[in-house]
Amino acid sequence: MPRLRSLIKALAATAVAGALLASPVLTSPASAGTAPRTDPTPAPAPAPTGGGAATFGIQPATATARDKSRDSFTYQATPGAKKTDYVAVSNYSTSPLKLRIYATDAYNTADGGFTVLPLDTKARDVGLWVSFATTTVTLPAKSSQILPFTLQVPANARPGDHVGGIMLSLTTQASDGKGGQIAVESRVGTRLQVRVPGALKPELTVSQVRAVYHGSTNPFGGGSVTVSYLVRNTGNVRLSATQKVHVSSLIGGSRPSLPVPDVKELLPGDQEQVTATVRGVLPSFSSDIHISLVPTPVPGDVDPVLAAMDENFSVATVPWMMMLLILTLGLLGGLWVWRRRVRKRRGAKPKPGTPAAKKAAAAKTAAAKKTASAKTAAPAKAATPKKTAVSAAAPSTGSSTGSSTGSGKAENA
Incomplete structure (x- = not known):
């Protein structure tokens, strides 16, 4: 339940941010308090009692009436300055409303939007400079009231811009869907800006x-x-x-x-x-x-x-x-070169059925036959000379010996 309450408060605060930038009289989704001069038909919102519509608004005023010449509260004030001003609060609904009025600081959201601090977050800057005689106001149905407030600039206020908002809020009770009740805070507000003179530094x-x-x-x-x-x-x-x-x-x-x-x-x-x-x-x-x-x-x-x-x-x-493409092309090129070298080493084999393949097969067959015939003929040729040499050698040797002996014998005789 605390998480749901925080979420609802955050949504309400975000809605206030857009309203602060658009008009001196601001609305939120749950409390469409719009001045008659800008929106004569305010959007309805749940009433505190659950019946009818609760619409309320706030805008700068004089001591006697709404101030149509101002869209926000903007001041040039030296440190220590004090000023009394007025704000008009209005109840456009058909039921009385008990509202809370207070001042707080503004800040930028992450995307540059303008918003104000949540209700339960204490102000540290211009929100502390504004004070009201009372923090709550009860407005009868279809009524308005002018409230005075005091702006007191601290003596040690730093030069430059101090931005916040004066807020009017309504607290209602809503069911959390599990039988419990949660407090829903709906707010509207008008911008508050104080520029303290001195050494301004735009940066x-x-x-x-x-x-x-x-x-x-x-x-x-x-x-x-x-x-x-x-x-x-x-x-x-x-x-x-x-x-x-x-x-x-x-x-x-x-x-x-x-x-x-x-x-x-x-x-x-x-x-x-x-x-x-x-x-x-x-x-x-x-x-x-x-x-x-x-x-x-x-x-x-x-x-x-x-x-x-x-x-x-x-x-x-x-x-x-590009690097992947170059690497892929390099790998493919390297593979092609490698295969080419392998083919050169092993000899290129033509595809079966092609003329080159038939010619290569015929040449291979012829070479095989020639080799076979050579192997068959070689032993016969080798054997014949051996036998011939051996048989020829014996008689030759004997004849020679005999002749030699005979010759020798003849010489001895």
């Missing part, structure tokens, strides 16, 4: 830059780069800004990002998360990211006359698909 910075390259499946195509970063207001005055993002590569030149929304209003000390996408970036192992931020005044403020701020970063854009 925006870029930090926590992250970039990711998403390569294309096409080895010759470009990918996209997603760039995210924080724009932080490190000065002491509210600022807006226009911004551009480019990615430059050795191949393909500079590519702009898709349109990046402007920073509408960044409060001092707050930050906004920005994401930009740059398409058509050709991979070149490393690319440069250029972030250009041009601070501008918020509507109605004085131009701070600040020059554009450029930040440069790098991102790895590795051509993985």
Whole structure:
């Protein structure tokens, strides 16, 4: 149940943020308190008792009536200054309402939206400077009331802008669907801004830059780069800004990002998360990211006359698909060379059935026959000379011997 209550409060606070930017009389989904001059038919919302509709609103006023010349409470005040002002609260419903009125601080959400602190979070800045004679007000049906409040600027207030809101809230009971009851807080409010003069410092910075390259499946195509970063207001005055993002590569030149929304209003000390996408970036192992931020005044403020701020970063854009293609082609080329060398070593074998194969087969058969006949003829030729030599040698030797002996004998005789 505590988690559900917190979720409902967060939703109500978010709704108040949009209303604070749009109109001096603000509404939330559960309490559409809109002034008759801007919305003569306020949207209905659940009443505290569950019957009828509860609609209520708040806007700047004079001591006697609504102040149609002001959209919010905006002051120039020196440290220690004190001022009394007025706010008009209205009940547009047909039942009496018991409402709570208070002041609190404002801040930026992560995406740059404007909102105020939840009801159970204590203010630390301008929300502490405003005080009412009472924190609750009971309004009869179809009635309005003007309440005075006091703005007391501390003596040690720092120069610059201090932004918050004066809120009117209604607490109702709702079922949690399990038989239990939860408190639902519905709020409306009007902006409160105090500028303390002194050394004003308009300054925006870029930090926590992250970039990711998403390569294309096409080895010759470009990918996209997603760039995210924080724009932080490190000065002491509210600022807006226009911004551009480019990615430059050795191949393909500079590519702009898709349109990046402007920073509408960044409060001092707050930050906004920005994401930009740059398409058509050709991979070149490393690319440069250029972030250009041009601070501008918020509507109605004085131009701070600040020059554009450029930040440069790098991102790895590795051509993985191209490298994979080159590696694949290299492997295929190496395999082809290897097979070619193997064929040369073993001799190329023609395909069966082709003329070359038939000719090779015929040549092989002829060679085989020639080899076989040579093997058959070789022993016969070798045996004949041996036998002939042996038989011829014996008589020759004997004859020679005999002749020699006979000759010798004749000589002896």
